[in-house]
Every structure is written in structure tokens, then in C-alpha cells.
Amino acid sequence: MNDATMNNALMSNVKTTTKADVMTESKISAKNVQVFYGEKHAIKDVNIEIRPRSVTAFIGPSGCGKSTFLRCINRMNDTIDICRVEGDIAIDGENVYDPKVDPVQLRAKVGMVFQKPNPFPKTIYENVAYGPRIHGLARKKSEMDEIVATSLQKAGLWNEVKDRLDAPGTGLSGGQQQRLCIARAVAVSPEVILMDEPCSALDPIATAKVEELIHELRENYTIVIVTHSMQQAARVSQRTAMFHLGELVEEDDTDKMFTNPNDQRTQDYIMGRFG
Ligand SMILES: Nc1ncnc2c1ncn2[C@@H]1O[C@H](COP(=O)(O)OP(=O)(O)O)[C@@H](O)[C@H]1O
Numbered sequence: 001m002n003d004a005t006m007n008n009a010l011m012s013n014v015k016t017t018t019k020a021d022v023m024t025e026s027k028i029s030a031k032n033v034q035v036f037y038g039e040k041h042a043i044k045d046v047n048i049e050i051r052p053r054s055v056t057a058f059i060g061p062s063g064c065g066k067s068t069f070l071r072c073i074n075r076m077n078d079t080i081d082i083c084r085v086e087g088d089i090a091i092d093g094e095n096v097y098d099p100k101v102d103p104v105q106l107r108a109k110v111g112m113v114f115q116k117p118n119p120f121p122k123t124i125y126e127n128v129a130y131g132p133r134i135h136g137l138a139r140k141k142s143e144m145d146e147i148v149a150t151s152l153q154k155a156g157l158w159n160e161v162k163d164r165l166d167a168p169g170t171g172l173s174g175g176q177q178q179r180l181c182i183a184r185a186v187a188v189s190p191e192v193i194l195m196d197e198p199c200s201a202l203d204p205i206a207t208a209k210v211e212e213l214i215h216e217l218r219e220n221y222t223i224v225i226v227t228h229s230m231q232q233a234a235r236v237s238q239r240t241a242m243f244h245l246g247e248l249v250e251e252d253d254t255d256k257m258f259t260n261p262n263d264q265r266t267q268d269y270i271m272g273r274f275g
């Protein structure tokens with residue numbers, strides 16, 4: 001192959017990305033989503049496109065539906081008896097509520113990190129190995145060791161725990177436990193990571209570490225984070241969505257949302273007038 005043909009061959013593999021592509025690219029697409037808890041209408045006709053490999057923050061006063069909407073994305077609301085979800089949520093164009101979707105597989109693809117770190121009462125190693133084991137991701141011990149090590153590295157925890165993988169996960173500090181939970185999510189190679197106020201139980205130093213980690217994870221994962229901290233939303237996210245009384249008020253570039261939002265309710269919330 002001469003240089004010219006090689007170049008052509010290479011070029012034909014390069015996906016040319018125009019600005020319009022970037023603007024419309026969407027990992028998660030929610031259309032006309034409604035959620036009810038019995039009679040209570042908790043999410044009212046929410047439409048949102050969530051971009052791949054970026055961080056989207058959900059903000060809004062307590063009780064406005066942030067967690068409820070987040071849980072729609074990996075069908076965690078299925079576990080709440082009185083909860084009913086309507087509308088469409090698609091990931092890469094595939095409806096997550098399609099009857100042929102297995103919620104267990106879905107939750108591997110769409111990992112979740114909760115407010116309170118919740119490691120299993122098992123060793124650090126087992127906390128990370130559990131998911132890959134039930135999903136059959138390793139054929140032998142050496143492969144599992146590799147998955148555990150790389151997941152802990154990705155979660156920024158490896159150096160702190162590599163000499164005590166057999167110690168209980170619950171013996172770690174709160175911040176370390178939360179990074180262990182992130183390692184556990186990462187271990188099954190998710191595409192999306194949902195985080196529901198992941199730092200609210202952490203001190204400022206542990207919070208800074210998790211925020212730094214979110215920044216790194218963004219290169220490979222689509223992240224949606226619920227936060228009650230406007231500073232945190234501004235620090236970690238590229239896009240911000242504001243919820244109020246079950247409605248999505250607006251969603252825009254984070255810079256724009258915090259400097260010049262379109263909606264008065266966003267303005268009032270970021271100025272600390274309610275919530
Ligand atoms: N399991 C549940 N059963 C009944 N109502 C619920 C449940 N979870 C949330 N809600 C209600 O749905 C609304 C939205 O709650 P939530 O999504 O937790 O808000 P946020 O995360 O923004 O604080 C609230 O009125 C709340 O009381």
C-alpha cells in the first residue's frame with residue numbers, strides 16, 4: 001500500500017464529526033416521561049436528551065423528583081410497588097422499558113451510586129468481583145484479579161487498598177467506601193453511571209476526591225449526577241437540568257444555567273430564594 005492509499009484507507013475510517021452532530025448526539029433520550037406513586041404525579045411530562053461522555057447534573061429543591069427521574073433510567077423504580085412509569089426512555093435508541101430488556105443486564109449497563117455508601121459486608125476484593133462474577137465476565141482467577149485491580153484503579157482507590165484486598169469493605173472510611181462503590185459499578189463495564197447525591201455523606205476532602213474522579217470518568221462514561229450543591233453542579237457538570245415540582249424547568253450548558261438561565265425559577269433557585 002502506498003502512502004496515498006493508506007491515507008485514504010485511514011481517512012475513510014475517521015468519523016467526521018460536525019458541530020450539528022455534536023449538538024444532537026444523545027446517549028439517553030427521554031420522551032414524555034410521567035411517574036406516579038399511587039395517585040401522586042411525581043414526574044410530569046419530562047423530555048430530555050442526555051449527551052454521551054459528559055456529566056449532566058440534576059438540580060432543584062428537595063422533593064422535586066430528581067431521584068425519581070434518575071431511577072427511571074435504570075428501572076430502579078420497578079422495585080417500588082406503587083410506582084408507575086409512562087413514556088419512553090431509550091439508551092442508544094433502545095427502549096429500556098421494552099419487555100425483552102432484562103433489568104439485571106440493564107443495571108450493569110447503567111450503574112448506580114447512592115447517597116450513602118453501601119458496600120456489601122464482604123472483602124474489598126469481593127465487593128468489586130461480585131458483579132463481574134454474576135455476569136460471567138472472568139473465566140479464571142487471574143482475569144478476575146485483573147478486573148478488580150483495574151476497577152479499583154479507575155475509581156482512584158487502588159493505591160490505598162492494594163495491600164488489604166481481603167479486609168472488609170465496610171472498614172474503609174466513608175470516602176473510600178464511596179469510591180469502592182464506584183469501583184463496583186465500573187467493574188461490570190457500564191456505559192452510564194447514575195449518581196444520586198454521591199457526596200452528601202462525605203467530608204470536603206473525600207468530596208473533592210470523588211469530584212476529581214467524576215471528572216476523569218467522564219472520558220469513558222455518560223454520567224448523570226443528582227446534587228443539592230449548586231457549587232458541585234458547577235464544578236463537575238457540562239450540562240445542568242433544573243427540576244421543580246416534578247417538571248423539568250430547563251436544561252442547558254452548565255455555564256449558561258448558572259450565569260444566565262432562561263427561567264425565573266432557575267434564577268430563584270440558584271440565588272437561594274427557595275429549596
Ligand atoms: N417510594 C415513594 N413512595 C411514595 N412517594 C414517593 C416515593 N419516593 C418519592 N416519592 C415522592 O415523589 C416526589 C419526588 O421525590 P424524589 O424523587 O425523592 O425527589 P428529590 O430526589 O428531588 O428530592 C416527592 O413528593 C416524594 O415524596
Ligand SMILES: [Mg+2]
Nearest residue numbers: 066067068226
Ligand atoms: Mg433525591
